[in-house]
Amino acid sequence: AQxxxxxxxxLSVFKGAPVELKCNYSYSGSPExxxxxxxxxxxxxxxxRHISRESIKGFTADxxxxxxxxxxxxxxxxxxxxxMYYCALKRKGGKLIFGQxxxxxxxP
Amino acid sequence: DTAVSQTPKYLVTQMGNDKSIKCExxxxxxxxxxxxxxxxxxxxxxxxxxxxxxxxxETVPNRFSPKSPDKAHLNLHxxxxxxxxSAVYFCASSQDLETVRSGYTFGSGxxxxxx
Numbered sequence: 001a002q003x004x005x006x007x008x009x010x011l012s013v014f015k016g017a018p019v020e021l022k023c024n025y026s027y028s029g030s031p032e033x034x035x036x037x038x039x040x041x042x043x044x045x046x047x048x049r050h051i052s053r054e055s056i057k058g059f060t061a062d063x064x065x066x067x068x069x070x071x072x073x074x075x076x077x078x079x080x081x082x083x084m085y086y087c088a089l090k091r092k093g094g095k096l097i098f099g100q101x102x103x104x105x106x107x108p
Numbered sequence: 109d110t111a112v113s114q115t116p117k118y119l120v121t122q123m124g125n126d127k128s129i130k131c132e133x134x135x136x137x138x139x140x141x142x143x144x145x146x147x148x149x150x151x152x153x154x155x156x157x158x159x160x161x162x163x164x165x166e167t168v169p170n171r172f173s174p175k176s177p178d179k180a181h182l183n184l185h186x187x188x189x190x191x192x193x194s195a196v197y198f199c200a201s202s203q204d205l206e207t208v209r210s211g212y213t214f215g216s217g218x219x220x221x222x223x
Contacts (some may be wrong), residue, residue: 034211043112044151044198046211084149094139094205095164096212098151 002027004089006099013077014107021072021102023061023087032090033070035061036098039083047085048072057081077106111135114199114215121189122223128185129218131199138204139163140182141212142174145196157182158205189222196220 003026013019025031035048047056050063050070061072070087087099112133121127133140141164142154156164157176171187186193196219200212 036211043216044200044212044214046213049211086151088211093163094156094158094202095153096141097153101149101151103149 002089002091002097004087004097004099006085006087006102008102009100010103010105012105012107015079016076019074019077019081019104019106021085021087021104023070023072023099025068025070025087025089027068027089027091029092031063031065031070033061033063034088034090034096035059035070035072036086036088037083038086038101044086077104079106079108082106111213112199112201112215114197114218116218117216118219118221120221120223123189123191125189126185126187127189127220128183129197129199129220130181130183131215132181133199133201133213134180135201135203135213137201137213138179139202140176140179141200141202142182142184143198143200145198145217147195151198155182155184163205186220189220191222194220194222 005024033050036044037047038044048061059074086101088096114131139158141156154168155174160176173185176182196217198217199215202212
């Protein structure tokens with residue numbers, strides 16, 4: 001079954017600390033993976049996609065096919081990073097399957 | 109200039125009522141979606157339309173009926189509202205079914221509260 005798992009519902013770190021939001025997936029084909037961010041009561045915004053291997057707002061994510069993971073990392077968290085983060089897998093036919101979401105709280 | 113716009117932003121209504129949420133995108137995308145975000149922030153797809161044609165219809169009660177008059181619009185009509193329908197409903201669009209490399213563009217959501 002195609003599935004996206006984010007094991008942490010809440011992740012709390014202090015400002016300046018490294019942060020890693022975990023994402024594991026289950027997919028039989030070549031996955032297309034994304035990270036979305038939702039700031040408080042706002043729309044979801046695309047943060048990263050694995051095919052572009054980009055760094056946005058200091059965040060990076062590497063696809064590890066061996067471990068079927070796509071963890072989101074940032075070396076130094078900022079208070080404005082506090083938000084809900086969703087990992088998503090694109091299925092054939094355009095459907096995006098989202099993980100359960102991880103709430104990141106960055107404390108001063 | 110909003111790419112995907114939903115109306116209304118907030119909707120409070122009584123059980124048993126019928127209500128509609130409208131969604132419009134000005135991106136020229138072929139595919140539109142409805143997602144439901146529940147109280148635990150879990151996001152689940154409800155429907156997708158490609159060029160006005162229904163593509164995905166997840167296990168959603170038939171009280172929910174999407175309507176796509178043209179590819180720029182995907183409205184959601186809900187009959188006989190129940191307390192459990194309270195959630196935030198997000199509309200989204202993508203270029204087409206397969207070219208989702210730029211991801212979805214989401215609307216700002218409609219917070220539905222059924223009392």
